[in-house]
Amino acid sequence: MINFEYIRASSVKAAVEALAKNPTGGFIAGGTNLIDLMKRGVTAPTRLIDINNLPLKQVEETSAGLHIGALAINSEVSANDLVKNNYPLLSMAFAAGASAQLRNMATVGGNMMQKTRCSYFYDTAMPCNKRQPGSGCGALQGHNRMHAIFGASDKCIAVHPSDMCVALAALNATVTVSGPKGERKILFTDFHRLPGDKPELDNTLQKGEIITGVIIPKNTFNKNHYLKIRDRASYAFALISVAAALEVSGDTIKKASLAMGGVAHKPWRLTEAEKFLVGKTATKENFSKAADLAIKGAKGYGHNNFKLKMAPIAIVEALMIATGIA
Amino acid sequence: MDKIKDQPFIDRVDGVQKVTGTAKYSAEYDFPGMVYGVLATSNVTKGTITAMDTKPAENAPGVLAVITHLNCPELPGYKNLPDQSKLADIKKGYRVFYDNIVRFNGQPIAIVVADTFERATYAASLIKAAYAKETFNTDIDVAEKSGKALEGNNFKEYVRGEANAWKNAAVKIEAEYKMPIEVHNPMEIHAITVNWESDTKLTMYEKTQALSSTQQSVMRAFGLKQENIRIITQFIGGAFGSAFNTWPHSMAALMAGKKVGKPLKLMITRNQMFNLVGYRPQAIQKMSMGASADGKLVGITHDATAMTASYNEFTEGIVNASRSLYNCPNVNTTYKVYPLDLSQPTWMRGPGETTGAFALESAMDELAYAAKIDPIEFRLLNYAETDLEDKKPYSSKFLKECYQLGADKIKWSARNPEPRSMKEGDWLIGYGTGSGIFSAWRGAAKVGARLLPDGSLILASGVTDMGPGTATAMTQLASETLGLHPRDIKFEMGDTNLPPGPMQGGSGTTSTLGTAVHNVCQSIKKKLADLVKDNPMFHTEIVHEVKVDDLLFENGFMMLKTDKSKKISYADVIKNAGLKEIELQEDSPGNPMANHSAFSYAVHFVKVMVHSRTGVVKIARCVSAVDAGKIVNQKTAESQIVGAVVGGIGMSLMEEGIIDHRYGRWVNNNFADYHVAVNADVPEIEVLFVNKPDPVLNPMGSKGMGEVGIVGFAAAVCNAIFHATGKRIREIPVTPDKLI
Structure with missing residues (x-):
């Protein structure tokens, strides 16, 4: 194996300092993705800073909303009563992700930091601009069934694989980070980025920063559903997933928040569809119109053309289940 | 006797070992001073290696040796090859490190040996090779258009009656069915631990379904005496056909272990499981079938196209089921195989028939619907009472009973045959059926037996067990035949020092080895009877x-049939005779089946739920009715069918080997991206056995069952999906995108 240094940090400050001293190092929490990447030779950090001892495991209701520490375990957050009762969309998204074994190890921060599952990224003998900038995109003309239909570039058509992140994007969460320059907040929808000319950058974290948690504003969505369409019933990444959160009063939609997974380099918010739905009655017809708006600008790359058809179906389905019309 | 005969099964004799982790698999043998081998593989698909730089690997920490084609040890098996220049490429085969030719992407180009697995892995990543690349093709569609199919006896057209008679039928269908490469992917990764005791003697712990043939191939390759090669394979964690060959990684480990003179372990990676130990070949099949208006088959034309490696002519009976499953006077079949620049395919559960039955049984459903006849009724109308291909009567055939048992269980008659007519909420409901057929046979086998002074029995055979429960079945057979409690029987296996056993595979192990066990128990009874013939108690x-015919053998005692109070224990017989033990070896011949055809059958019934909008398919119910002759052990037999059906669910809904033909490299060679069924995909699987003995094949009346359990299953699923949705899906796997 390629040798690396392994240290344990006991505070956020110590973790940030340890990384600053060795910029080719990285943090490790659950390790469910990082270990794979190291084994496949995709990444080779020279120093692993184990952050599992940091006090970032809390799940608590605060005045700002629900605060989830970066090291809270996926399965524990999913099963947490606060989350289940007040943020059911998030609980559903967690439960739809990965496998039970992975959910028992994976952390919230790690989930945000996970890499795409694009096969070309994982095989070091294939071209991939994300892994090796300038080497080309293997998926563009290759096998791209799982790939993006929104916001891709000719440099990269990979998708972000998370379920949790799709729900957090819909729930208007904020990410809290700490770094050499202190603490700051990033809107969840600004945390992940589109590939553009720099597909090697997955997110907007600055050098040396560490995720400390996420904050979800008080939830007024009373109709929620996370729908995930996949090739098998468990342990499969989404072909299409939809996080649907509505505030419905009587039959009228007061607020709508929609995000999709499996379609872009980041959780994809459906802002046009949301705008359309506000003030409308919750009917299948309106959901279909919203879905048509949502899919505008989508582009297939061959094997994934089916997503152009599946995406609106999934949006309508998620909304119908959320509102109990289905 | 002691209720044993009233029980349908005994529990697995090795169950405790398996669930407590004491059952040892090939990667679990450790020795002092053990070293580790790791393969470096090519990242080009075709060409020659022009230069290699192994220095960085050799100089890496802990590295003991690097073997490539440049320093490959001289192997007698490599020297005594037929003149390679005179052989067609397809006949040349592939021998690891024999030459500098690259035949497939991911081909081993070096083995690195180091003192730890991690160091060997790292050093292997430092191996660099320069290649003269050549153009290649890994795409069967391209080969079909512009390539040249293999020729020879394996590819002759078969015609029975009139070719293409379907064209003149009142009702006819033509359809093309496609299936991708499928990979065995057993849970246990292929591994070998080798221990050379000297330059001419070794013990190896190898994942193999066939100890004897592995011993033979190692003997030939290394020029060793057979008695100096000991192979131990106590348990296999699944293989499904992937462990018959002595694969390149095993040869590499054997070479490396000999070179460094230390015990060596090599376990390939999950990625390498996709191209170093075979796979089920991709196939494109055209079915053209016709029937009379009253539902009698007029003609079947089955044109199959499949693929193999450029260096290995792999063929299987894809079109066989179309010749033998139904009573059709006119059948013609063609079988084309194109060589591709990929690693070689091999047998995979239900080889040939599984591929063929997907097409045949889908087409039967299409034709039944075209003729407006119930699919089961249609099959009964075309029931074959004799084997029209071999022109022989069946040794036994209870396929009709399978149709009946399965149809009753799933309440087939209650379905509305109209497609897209049944619903549960948002889910479309469909019922489908598909049948399976697989040859039943019996080979030659040896088994050793020792009846000890305490009356207990030790049976010994160099067979192995990849999961079906061979030791359990043999223990049960011996228990029933010899009249001994199962706890007094020990079945020793998985070692070439034991009497050579049959391979485990082809659904023939129980038939073959069971005959030997049955016979040796009969011989013991004769011997025991002989020892008491002068005993006045029995006069x-x-x-x-x-x-022997005057005696009953029960519970370790022999007694007069006419007066059970006159009895003596086996232990006392041995003691009274002044013997140490009774030791026998049985050499049972195969059954050539000169006058009969023998097949096992399965009929699968599947209930699917298809989401009316998202296209998601759930298998809601599986009922498989099986004619495998007399069932030896109900529990292990049922487990085999359950396992096969789980494989069938994967095959029909999610398994798909994907290769990027631009690079010739695998795209989804891992368990995250190559989907096999998980628990959530599998409902309760109901297994029904006809359980009637075959009177010809072997003394137990059993036939085979490991293979037939998957044959026809994928068609049953696709037929059920058609019934649910009205959509005929002719390309598996049926992922949601195909149904929206």
Whole structure:
């Protein structure tokens, strides 16, 4: 194996300092993705800073909303009563992700930091601009069934694989980070980025920063559903997933928040569809119109053309289940 | 006797070992001073290696040796090859490190040996090779258009009656069915641990379904005496056909272990499981079938196209089921195989028939619907009472009973045959059926037996067990035949020092080895009877010299049939005779089946739920009715069918080997991206056995079952999906995108 240094940090400050001293190092929490990447030779950090001892495991209701520490375990957050009762969309998204074994190890921060599952990224003998900038995109003309239909570039058509992140994007969460320059907040929808000319950058974290948690504003969505369409019933990444959160009063939609997974380099918010739905009655017809708006600008790359058809179906389905019309 | 005969099964004799982790698999043998081998593989698909730089690997920490084609040890097996220049490429085969030719992407180009697995892995990543690349093709569609199919006896057209007679039928269908490469992917990764005791003697712990043939191939390759090669394979964690060959990684490990003179372990990676130990070949099949208006088959034309490696002519019976499953006077089949620049395919559960039955049984459903006849009724109308291909009667055939049992269980008659007519909420409901057929046979086998002074029995055979429960079945057979409690029987296996056993595979192990076990128990009974023939206890006014037929053998005692109070234990017989033990070896011949055809059958019934909008398919119910002759052990037999059906669910809904033909490299060679069924995909699987003995094949009346359990299953699923949705899906796997 390629040798690396392994240290344990006991505070956020110590973790940030340890990384600053060795910029080719990285943090490790659950390790469910990082270990794979190291084994496949995709990444080779020279120093692993184990952050599992940091006090970032809390799940608590605060005045700002629900605060989830970066090291809270996926399965524990999913099963947490606060989350289940007040943020059911998030609980559903967690439960739809990965496998039970992975959910028992994976952390919230790690989930945000996970890499795409694009096969070309994982095989070091294939071209991939994300892994090796300038080497080309293997998926563009290759096998791209799982790939993006929104916001891709000719440099990269990979998708972000998370379920949790799709729900957090819909729930208007904020990410809290700490770094050499202190603490700051990033809107969840600004945390992940589109590939553009720099597909090697997955997110907007600055050098040396560490995720400390996420904050979800008080939830007024009373109709929620996370729908995930996949090739098998468990342990499969989404072909299409939809996080649907509505505030419905009587039959009228007061607020709508929609995000999709499996379609872009980041959780994809459906802002046009949301705008359309506000003030409308919750009917299948309106959901279909919203879905048509949502899919505008989508582009297939061959094997994934089916997503152009599946995406609106999934949006309508998620909304119908959320509102109990289905 | 002691209720054993009333029970349908005994529990697995090795169950405790398996669930407590004491059952040892090939990667679990450790020795002092053990070293580790790791393969470096090519990242080009075709060409020659022009230069290699192994220095960085050799200089890496802990590295003991690097073997490539440049320093490959001289192997007698490599020297005594036929003149390679005179052989067609397809006949040349592939021998690891024999030459500098690259035949497939991911081909081993070096083995690195180091003192730890991690160091060997790292050093292997430092191996660099320069290649003269050549153009290649890994795409069957391209080969079909512009390539040249293999020629020879394996590819002759078969015609029975009139070719293409379907064209003149009142009702006819034509359809093309496609299936991708499928990979065995057993849970246990292929591994070998080798221990050379000297330059001419070794013990190896190898994942193999066939100890004897592995011993033979190692003997030939290394020029060793057979008795100096000991192979131990106690348990296999699934293989499904992937462990018959002595694969390149095993040869590499053997070479490396000999070179460094230390015990060496090599376990390939999950990625390498996709191209170093075979796979089920991709196939494109055209079915053209016709029937009379009253539902009698007029003609079947089955044109199959498949693929193999450029260096290995792999063929299987894809079109066989179309010749033998139904009573059709006119059948013609073609089988084309194109060589591709990929690693070689091999047998995979239900080889040939599984591929063929997907097409045949889908087409039967299409034709039944075209003729407006119930699919089961249609099959009964075309029931074959004799084997029209071999022109022989069946040794036994209870396929009709399978149709009946399965149809009753799933309440087939209650379905509305109209497609897209049944619903549960948002889910469309469909019922489908598909049948499976697989040859039943019996080979030659040896088994050793020792009846010990305490009356207990030790059976010994160099067979192995990849999961079906061979030791359990043999213990049960011996228990029933010899009249001994199963706890007094020990079945030793998985070692070439034991009497050579049959391979485990082809659904023939129980038939083959069971015959030997049955026979050796009969011989022991004769021997015991012989030892008591002068015992006055057994003499009556009529009988003065007791014979085996006069005696009952129960619970470790032999007794007069006419007076059970006159009895003596086996232990006492041995003691009274002054013997240490009774030791016998049985050499049972195969059954050539000169006058009969023998097949096992399965009929699968599947209930699917298809989401009316998202296209998601759930298998809601599986009922498989099986004619595998007399069932030896109900529990292990049922487990085999359950396992096969789980494989069938994967095959029909999610398994798909994907290769990027631009690079010739695998795209989804891992368990995250190559989907096999998980628990959530599998409902309760109901297994029904006809359980009637075959009177010809072997003394137990059993036939085979490991293979037939998957044959026809994928068609049953696709037929159920058609019934649910009205959509005919002719390309598996049926992922949601195909149904929206």
